[in-house]
Amino acid sequence: MAYSQTSSASIGSTPNNEGPPCHCSQPTALTMAWTEENPGRRFYKCDEHGFVVWHDKEKSCRWQKQSLLEAREKILTQAEEIKALTTALRRANAQIAALEVSRSSGSINESLKAIEDHISAHINETQKVVRNLVLYSGGGFAIASAVIIFYMKSRCFLNPCRALMFLICCLNINY
Template sequence: MSSTQNSSSASVFDNSNYEGPPCHCSQPIIPCISWTDENPGRRYFNRELHGFVVWIDKDRPCLWQKRSLLEARDKIRRQSHEIKALRDAVDKANAQVAALELSRTTGSKIEFLKAVEELLQQNVIDSDKKFRSFVVSSWGGFLLATAVLVYV
């Protein structure tokens, strides 16, 4: 495995049957699977800090195995990309539906709030009329009472 390969070309697998040699720094190593063009599906031990340590599979895959594994890897990558694109499209569609529902309910709420505001304004006007009527009546009563007292 060349040193130019990056971590995206490998995957970790969990198998307790594989106990490899410790890394040169005496730390435990992790079994991984290579997905590079040179070694597709070949297992190796990896130390996260240092990278490749040693191959688990001593033999390289033969030509037909290599071709099959590379085709499978590429197909999985394409399908993963398509799945991500579909998820993004579904998220976008859900956001549009939610916005549409919000606009539908908001429109009726705005009309409702306008109707409530008009009712409140009408109630304020009616209250003002009643208050003026009360003040006029009170002054009329006061003047009448004053006139009666002056007459007497």
């Protein structure tokens, strides 16, 4: 182990039974290094101890190194763009959902308005009936009172006991 890697990102690491086992006898996984010194160079890695041995025996050439570093930078930039686009898509979907809710609540508001109008009409009709009932009751009471008073005046002078008996019968008073 002549090389030691302090920072590497594993991309597509899979256990490989053909790779050399670690000194702890655990299987190793083929992993790609993304360090400045060894970009794109593959090595075997133990999950517990890290670097074991290089799979690619030679270091990459200068142009390969540059190409891999540029590719890595492009991948990172595109990953950030994807993240930003995903966030924008989530926001757009949330706005669409909000619009759908407002549209559906618009029909709910219309339904509620129709129900409110129906209830208001029913209340107005009930108030008319109550008003008429009070009016007719009051009118009936006034007419009945006038008839009783007229009858009492015409009969009281003739027979006061009869007028008292008539009043008792009208008021349903029992002795």
